[in-house]
Amino acid sequence: xxxxxxxxxxxxxxxxxxxxxxxxxxxxxxxxxxxxxxxxxxxxxxxxxxxxxxxxxxxxxxxxxxxxxxxxxxxxxxxxxxxxxxxxxxxxxxxxxxxxxxxxxxxxxxxx
Amino acid sequence: xxxxxxxxxxxxxxxxxxxxxxxxxxxxxxxxxxxxxxxxxxxxxxxxxxxxxxxxxxxxxxxxxxxxxxxxxxxxxxxxxxxxxxxxxxxxxxxxxxxxxxxxxxxxxxxxx
Numbered sequence: 001x002x003x004x005x006x007x008x009x010x011x012x013x014x015x016x017x018x019x020x021x022x023x024x025x026x027x028x029x030x031x032x033x034x035x036x037x038x039x040x041x042x043x044x045x046x047x048x049x050x051x052x053x054x055x056x057x058x059x060x061x062x063x064x065x066x067x068x069x070x071x072x073x074x075x076x077x078x079x080x081x082x083x084x085x086x087x088x089x090x091x092x093x094x095x096x097x098x099x100x101x102x103x104x105x106x107x108x109x110x111x112x
Numbered sequence: 113x114x115x116x117x118x119x120x121x122x123x124x125x126x127x128x129x130x131x132x133x134x135x136x137x138x139x140x141x142x143x144x145x146x147x148x149x150x151x152x153x154x155x156x157x158x159x160x161x162x163x164x165x166x167x168x169x170x171x172x173x174x175x176x177x178x179x180x181x182x183x184x185x186x187x188x189x190x191x192x193x194x195x196x197x198x199x200x201x202x203x204x205x206x207x208x209x210x211x212x213x214x215x216x217x218x219x220x221x222x223x224x225x
Contacts, residue, residue, distance in 0.1 A: 043217040103155040
């Protein structure tokens with residue numbers, strides 16, 4: 001069976017510090033990978049998606065970047081965090097030939 | 113672009129009562145619809161999906177949703193809720209050929225003992 005791992009579960013970072021959130025998928029190959037952000041009262045917003053190694057598409061302009069160094073690894077980064085980067089970040093995956101997406105447990109990021 | 117509207121941000125309901133969580137989506141030639149459930153401080157779990165075929169879809173824990181193309185709705189229902197159903201529920205859509213899931217803002221279901 002397929003599983004998705006996301007870490008850390010919670011993170012408190014000062015403004016201006018760097019960020020690295022990691023997501024890995026097991027039990028499948030060549031998945032589509034996604035980073036979403038969930039802000040209070042605003043639902044989920046797609047930040048990035050990737051259909052293959054090194055292929056990243058950004059949905060919204062922002063202070064964050066994403067990378068996919070390996071087939072089943074997806075990393076969300078920032079060089080300098082802003083207060084507005086606080087939120088709940090969710091990684092997700094889907095099979096290339098299937099429609100539905102499956103989510104990780106999320107990372108609660110608080111920028112102070 | 114797709115849009116999804118969940119009209120109710122919070123729905124309190126007594127245990128064993130029926131519940132309906134409403135969801136409307138923007139019309140598209142071909143659209144896929146989903147309901148996800150989120151328990152506190154956890155990720156989203158896929159509850160059920162409509163891809164094609166029968167307009168009534170069911171989950172293993174008693175929820176069902178009906179795709180209504182004329183009303184562009186995909187309401188979630190359960191005839192008798194349990195305490196364990198307390199969670200936030202998200203409706204989502206995905207247009208054919210798109211990678212993006214578009215989510216509603218969520219409905220918090222609170223089941224009262």
